[in-house]
Amino acid sequence: MTAADFRRIALRLEGVEEYSHAGLPAFRVGGRKFASLEWEDRFVMKDTTKRSIVRSIHIIFSIPILGYIYSPFEELPDYARPTRFVFLPVMVLTGLWMWKGHVLRRLFSKRSA
Helix, strand or coil, rough: CHHHHHHHHHHHHCCCCEECCEEEEEEEEECEEEEEEEEECCEEEEEHHHHHHHHHHHHHHHHHHHHHHCCHHHHHHHHHHHHHHHHHHHHHHHHHHHHHHHHHHHHHHHHHC
């Protein structure tokens, strides 16, 4: 994704405004910065924004699992496949990312390549 692509997508979101931070473009919503251009063509999202996104995904994907657990026994086969192959893996991955994300980022960083 280029800087122009990111700028176009970010400015489509409601309430996003672009401003200059240290001579480079940055974006904020409600007065709080959520992304900025670090180098010539690389945007960086703040860690708090990343954590909020992962936490929201984790919470949203836990709702169908609760439905699976507390649904009537006759409806379990309807929920089994999506729970096993979508909701539970997403919950495990987001939970692992929130718990040991710093280690995973270090493993997959470009510096190790």
